[in-house]
Amino acid sequence: xxxxxxxxxxQASFRWAVVGVIGLFFALPIVAxxxxxxxxxxxxxTLDTWATLFNFSLIDADYPELKHxxxxxxxxxxVTVTIMLVMLVPTMTWVRLRLPGLRRLVEFICLxxxxxxAIVLVVGLAPVYAWVAYFLGESSLWLALAYVILVxxxxxxxxxxxxxxxxxxxxxxxxxSLGAGWPTVMWRIILPNVRTAVLSAAFLSVALVLGEFxxxxxxxRDNLQVAINLLGKRDSSLAIAAALAFMILAFVxxxxxxxxxxxxxxNRPEEN
Amino acid sequence: MPPTRTxxxxxLAGAGRGVAVTLTNLHRSYGPVRxxxxxxxxxxxxxxVALLGPSGCGKTTAxxxxxxxxxxxxxxxxxxxxxxxxxxxSARDMGMVFQAYSLFPxxxxxxxVEFGLQLRRIPTARxxxxxxxxxxxxxxxxxxxxxxxxxxxxxxxxxALARALAIEPQVLLLDEPLSAxxxxxxxxxxxxxxxxxxxxxxxxxxxxxxxxxxxxVADRVGVMRAGNLEQLASPQDLYARxxxxxxxxxxxxxNRLQAIAEGDHAVxxxxxxxxxxxxxxxxxxxxLIRPExxxxxxxxxxxxxxxxxxxxxxxxxxxxxxxxxxxxVAQIDNDSVATFHPGDKVTLVPRPNPALAVAAAE
Amino acid sequence: MAPIGRKPVGALLGxxxxxxxxxxxxxxxxxIVVVGAFLDGNGHPTFGNLSALTQxxxxxxxxxxxxxxxxxxxxxxxxxxxxxxxxxxAREGGLMRRLVASLCGxxxxxxxxxxxxxxxxxxxxxxxxxxxLQKYGxxxxxSNWLYxxxxxxxxxxxxxxxxxxLIVFLPAVEGLRPQWREATESLGGSTWNYWRHVAGxxxxxxxxxxxxxxxxxxxxxxxxxxxxxxQGSPIIPLQIGGTLSSEVILGQExxxxxxxxxxxxxxxxxxxxxxxxxxxxxxxxGS
Numbered sequence: 034x035x036x037x038x039x040x041x042x043x044q045a046s047f048r049w050a051v052v053g054v055i056g057l058f059f060a061l062p063i064v065a066x067x068x069x070x071x072x073x074x075x076x077x078x079t080l081d082t083w084a085t086l087f088n089f090s091l092i093d094a095d096y097p098e099l100k101h102x103x104x105x106x107x108x109x110x111x112v113t114v115t116i117m118l119v120m121l122v123p124t125m126t127w128v129r130l131r132l133p134g135l136r137r138l139v140e141f142i143c144l145x146x147x148x149x150x151a152i153v154l155v156v157g158l159a160p161v162y163a164w165v166a167y168f169l170g171e172s173s174l175w176l177a178l179a180y181v182i183l184v185x186x187x188x189x190x191x192x193x194x195x196x197x198x199x200x201x202x203x204x205x206x207x208x209x210s211l212g213a214g215w216p217t218v219m220w221r222i223i224l225p226n227v228r229t230a231v232l233s234a235a236f237l238s239v240a241l242v243l244g245e246f247x248x249x250x251x252x253x254r255d256n257l258q259v260a261i262n263l264l265g266k267r268d269s270s271l272a273i274a275a276a277l278a279f280m281i282l283a284f285v286x287x288x289x290x291x292x293x294x295x296x297x298x299x300n301r302p303e304e305n
Numbered sequence: 306m307p308p309t310r311t312x313x314x315x316x317l318a319g320a321g322r323g324v325a326v327t328l329t330n331l332h333r334s335y336g337p338v339r340x341x342x343x344x345x346x347x348x349x350x351x352x353x354v355a356l357l358g359p360s361g362c363g364k365t366t367a368x369x370x371x372x373x374x375x376x377x378x379x380x381x382x383x384x385x386x387x388x389x390x391x392x393x394x395s396a397r398d399m400g401m402v403f404q405a406y407s408l409f410p411x412x413x414x415x416x417x418v419e420f421g422l423q424l425r426r427i428p429t430a431r432x433x434x435x436x437x438x439x440x441x442x443x444x445x446x447x448x449x450x451x452x453x454x455x456x457x458x459x460x461x462x463x464x465a466l467a468r469a470l471a472i473e474p475q476v477l478l479l480d481e482p483l484s485a486x487x488x489x490x491x492x493x494x495x496x497x498x499x500x501x502x503x504x505x506x507x508x509x510x511x512x513x514x515x516x517x518x519x520x521x522v523a524d525r526v527g528v529m530r531a532g533n534l535e536q537l538a539s540p541q542d543l544y545a546r547x548x549x550x551x552x553x554x555x556x557x558x559x560n561r562l563q564a565i566a567e568g569d570h571a572v573x574x575x576x577x578x579x580x581x582x583x584x585x586x587x588x589x590x591x592x593l594i595r596p597e598x599x600x601x602x603x604x605x606x607x608x609x610x611x612x613x614x615x616x617x618x619x620x621x622x623x624x625x626x627x628x629x630x631x632x633x634v635a636q637i638d639n640d641s642v643a644t645f646h647p648g649d650k651v652t653l654v655p656r657p658n659p660a661l662a663v664a665a666a667e
Numbered sequence: 668m669a670p671i672g673r674k675p676v677g678a679l680l681g682x683x684x685x686x687x688x689x690x691x692x693x694x695x696x697x698x699i700v701v702v703g704a705f706l707d708g709n710g711h712p713t714f715g716n717l718s719a720l721t722q723x724x725x726x727x728x729x730x731x732x733x734x735x736x737x738x739x740x741x742x743x744x745x746x747x748x749x750x751x752x753x754x755x756x757a758r759e760g761g762l763m764r765r766l767v768a769s770l771c772g773x774x775x776x777x778x779x780x781x782x783x784x785x786x787x788x789x790x791x792x793x794x795x796x797x798x799x800l801q802k803y804g805x806x807x808x809x810s811n812w813l814y815x816x817x818x819x820x821x822x823x824x825x826x827x828x829x830x831x832x833l834i835v836f837l838p839a840v841e842g843l844r845p846q847w848r849e850a851t852e853s854l855g856g857s858t859w860n861y862w863r864h865v866a867g868x869x870x871x872x873x874x875x876x877x878x879x880x881x882x883x884x885x886x887x888x889x890x891x892x893x894x895x896x897x898q899g900s901p902i903i904p905l906q907i908g909g910t911l912s913s914e915v916i917l918g919q920e921x922x923x924x925x926x927x928x929x930x931x932x933x934x935x936x937x938x939x940x941x942x943x944x945x946x947x948x949x950x951x952x953g954s
Contacts, residue, residue: 150887157696
């Protein structure tokens with residue numbers, strides 16, 4: 034009598050089978066990484082590599098390039114996310130409110146980096162960065178200026194979805210009619226209402242910056258992935274452990290973010 | 306705009322096309338929630354039955370069980386005398402119109418209507434003819450090549466209706482088809498649906514939460530609550546002779562006024578009012594009386610005071626407060642609205658229409 | 668608010684920072700590449716760089732890149748679509764969905780060094796799988812297969828193509844309304860009818876569009892191959908990277924720009940197709 038229960042069971046077994054098999058394919062290298070980094074000389078398991086990784090004073094002394102890379106990437110994420118938000122949120126809101134004709138152009142520019150990949154950008158950025166180095170110095174932190182371009186497509190999509198879900202015009206007009214200045218409107222009215230989208234854009238940017246290698250390496254600057262790559266030539270086990278550690282960190286952060294987002298479900302009409 | 310329509314072809318016309326539908330003692334629970342609680346319903350061939358009720362009363366579940374989209378935990382579904390409880394949806398030969406997303410977005414109106422016929426491998430010539438007839442029936446022949454996103458909500462639902470009827474189903478199922486539409490379109494379309502149903506003669510089950518809609522189109526209306534029927538009757542009976550307080554409240558406006566019951570009548574506002582069967586018969590009761598059953602007369606010695614009078618277009622309403630502090634809503638002529646001012650004294654006299662009374666403690 | 672009709676010059680100031688920034692860091696580099704492709708080592712216009720593109724190793728690199736991208740795009744699309752469909756049947760807001768979505772979000776971005784190292788840990792001569800298979804008498808013979816474009820790279824690239832496919836395609840699968848399936852059933856259609864006539868055609872543009880996006884993604888990838896391959900430059904991004912290193916002959920750098928231009932041209936064509944397909948689907952699924 035339960036035709037639908039049968040179908041649901043079949044769907045569930047299909048689901049588990051597919052996710053299981055593909056899951057295995059994805060689990061394999063991760064398992065391999067764990068296995069590789071816990072090998073003890075002469076057989077057996079050891080947590081030595083991992084202990085070294087988390088022994089910060091040891092890292093500081095023996096593996097300074099790793100430390101520099103981690104710090105550089107930490108700074109890069111901060112600077113990139115800040116510049117991206119400060120530039121994109123007001124611009125996108127402003128375009129929606131006052132310059133709707135420019136919307137297509139802004140969208141096109143933001144999605145352009147998908148067509149101008151990092152490797153091509155690097156070729157054209159070299160002279161630009163010569164000027165940057167001249168004015169702002171050689172610090173790795175200024176890679177953030179290029180990173181903002183790289184995250185544009187993902188950040189734009191997330192913010193566009195968020196701004197599209199709220200009635201920006203009405204919110205801004207009500208606030209203005211009550212006497213608020215534009216900075217107040219942006220900071221206290223618009224921003225709180227696109228919190229989820231902003232978080233989403235921020236975390237996507239974090240994932241991208243932490244994983245970026247191309248531009249940093251071709252400009253011979255420091256960052257996490259460059260440091261890990263360098264480390265790999267010296268101590269492969271430690272390098273693999275570091276790579277795995279940061280991947281797990283990014284995963285935990287994204288997973289946490291998915292719980293934050295779900296709290297703001299839109300009002301659904303009561304189901305019958 | 307008076308439509309010029311070609312006469313209905315003989316594949317469509319005809320009484321007696323419909324089949325009888327019987328739902329017997331259906332139970333369906335989702336965890337602790339009882340969506341259907343022993344629902345039993347008989348629909349005569351060609352009859353148009355509306356299931357009416359608030360959200361969560363089980364009306365959509367009943368429709369879906371009839372369609373085969375949901376399984377009942379226990380009970381029987383019979384169509385045309387045959388037990389189809391374990392028959393899959395695709396074999397049940399029922400046409401269905403949904404509340405939203407009815408049409409396939411990647412097909413034109415014509416292709417949508419054609420779809421069921423293609424699945425049945427109807428030969429091309431007959432298929433084309435039938436599709437043309439259906440589009441004509443819903444008066445959208447000139448929209449045949451349009452896609453769903455190029456049509457208004459009302460037009461989409463009409464195409465959905467055409468698609469459902471194209472396969473000459475045994476039963477037509479409508480799941481709140483008008484709820485997502487604008488008010489004006491809703492009224493127009495519900496009359497259309499009724500007109501078409503009368504022409505084609507298919508047995509129809511119509512689910513809605515809008516009581517005006519249900520009363521306007523159905524042969525019989527079933528008011529549902531908590532998984533079962535409170536009352537199944539013609540719209541007139543439902544309105545004038547509600548079986549329970551829930552039905553009286555849900556269908557149309559009702560006043561609840563204190564009175565004393567004495568057997569088959571009650572004394573309300575100084576007048577004797579006959580009581581409907583099923584009423585409480587002794588002691589203090591609340592009489593459920595309609596606004597149009599209370600006569601209002603301007604009277605300086607009256608015992609009720611006007612609070613406000615509202616003009617509603619074709620009719621008007623007066624809100625008044627009795628000596629005992631009860632609020633009464635009464636219907637008045639729309640051209641007498643201006644004569645009543647807040648604070649005026651009026652006399653309220655119930656008309657001798659039978660009313661339902663419930664015990665005052667409820 | 669400015670009345671309609673009057674050109675809001677003041678309003679334009681609000682978007683100035685954005686346009687200035689993107690001009691400097693996106694517009695100018697693009698211009699440098701496009702113009703530089705037609706300049707020789709002394710700054711004089713020439714087609715020499717373009718003709719240099721016909722050198723055998725560069726042509727081979729373009730072919731390798733294209734085939735690699737196409738193969739991994741198809742593989743990633745099919746497997747990713749399967750995964751997307753499987754996940755879509757899970758309960759919304761449930762654990763499986765969150766887990767898979769977050770995992771894919773990470774894996775799609777973490778190509779490059781991390782991925783390369785993961786595969787080295789698995790398949791290299793000291794790799795986990797290699798040693799494990801050796802126990803059972805199977806030898807992955809030449810462990811350099813990992814570094815060959817059509818074997819190792821295909822495997823490695825699939826690792827980030829499948830998650831990307833899930834992220835891009837899952838919304839389309841979730842956009843399939845249950846009413847369409849129910850309507851098909853009530854009209855007498857089977858599961859096969861549903862997929863063949865309804866779900867398939869509706870999803871097709873999104874599927875192809877996503878596949879095109881996967882192609883672009885693989886074609887542009889530099890980091891993974893760079894971390895894996897130390898000798899030679901079998902694919903175009905590596906070739907371009909090679910022209911930026913200090914070992915390059917003076918005047919050769921503009922060949923790199925020509926290569927970059929070629930890359931952009933190919934990717935631009937693919938991306939245009941993608942945008943066209945996406946516009947069409949939003950019309951259908953958005954209604």
